[in-house]
Amino acid sequence: MTSFPALGPSSSFLQSSPWRAALALAVVFVMLATTGWTAVRGTKGDANPLATAKTAWQHATFHGRPLPDANGSPAALRAFFATLGRAEKRQLADRYPLVVGNMNGAPVKLRYRANRMAIDDARRIEEQRTGDHRLTPVGRQEAGRLMHRLESMMSSGRQILAFDPAGGGRAAEVFGNLPAAQRVSVVVPGVDTNLSTFERTARANTAPVGMAQSLYGAEREARPGTRTAVIAWADYTSPAGMGVEAATGQLAEAGAVRLRALVDSLPSSDAVSLFCHSYGSVVCGVAARDLPSNVEDIAVAGSPGMRAGSRAGLNTHARVWAMRDSDDWIQDVPYLEVGGLGHGADPVDPSFGSRILSADGAVGHAGYFAPGTGSLRNFALLGVGATGTVACASADPHCRSDLL
Secondary structure, eight states: OOOOGGGOTTOHHHHSHHHHHHHHHHHHHHHHHHHTTHHHHOOOOOSOHHHHHHHHHHTOEETTEEOOOTTSOHHHHHHHHHTSOHHHHHHHHHHOHHHHHTOBTBOHHHHHHHHHHHHHHHHHHHHHHHTOTTSOHHHHHHHHHHHHHHHHHTSTTOEEEEEEOSTTOEEEEEEEOTTTOSEEEEEEOOSSOSTTTSSOSTTGGGSHHHHHHHHHHHHHHHOTTSOEEEEEEEOSOOOSTTSHHHHSSHHHHHHHHHHHHHHHHOSOOSEEEEEEETHHHHHHHHHGGGOOTTEEEEEEESOSOOSBSSHHHHOOSSEEEEEOOTTOGGGGSOOOOBTTBSOBSOTTSGGGOOEEBOOTTOOSTTOTTOTTOHHHHHHHHHHTTOGGGOOBOTTOTTTTSSOO
């Protein structure tokens, strides 16, 4: 709440009911002006189309039989789809694109197909909003930007593994052949991640898509003979900005559940590595204790903490790696947790117990995935399993040891 210390705590000006009402109205009008009145005049229709689609799925039958629980285990859903022919799978995807596109356990290529249809549906809605004069000019402009982002996501060759248009939106994209991959890398981004920021034209490698593209290219360069796939995983609700949400673990807890579900659903049981940036490292820290055994490495960059006091507190079998550039502002945050605020100890502090990687070449908080940097090369070496050749920070003599 905004304070006015110059007026004093007992000012009759603010104690007056009419003035308090006027002040409240002023705050409301400022909020409306800065949001384009979208909260009052929004016309997006269904606020949660995925939930609506899942309800329809739940009450439907297919060939006279009930459909399985859309939120069921990946193993159960995988078994269900194994009983269907190609035409039957496509029929379900065409009828329930949002459900199938987000269904852990559904065939990966079927999810790509379903999400393309779901994205096109969302694109048409945003296209209509660009000409909706019930919206302010700002609202119509925002609809236009989102429409172009969705058009980009429908480009030929893109492999969208998850898509949810509700709220700011969530998505995940695959680079490489996921079903055939020997090693899978998952990029978990931080704050302000949504459909609008899923990719960027300028400074592309600071957005989830660019991060994953850079990592995939670096992995192929590091070990061309290894079949790799990289997932840009923006399929959780991240904090908006650096406010209270970013200082607490509530969204990280929910994100960790979704991250575990993703890893459980991967079509291969081969090695998985997590690359967690900024608040994404909080998500990875919370998820760590319940990740399956094929998650071999958890690497964090620019971390505000992992909701633990030490590596041992993560209770994970995975190797834990950390890096931070010397000019990353995140080093100035308080590394503690008090009353739910803060995310615990600093993962690059030697006492934490991480293996400390060099971040040579990275610039600032968002520069770890920039092509040509030592930080990106280190990530790529982890992703292809070449842990013995990473460049360690000079202060960590145990970085490449076999000790966990």
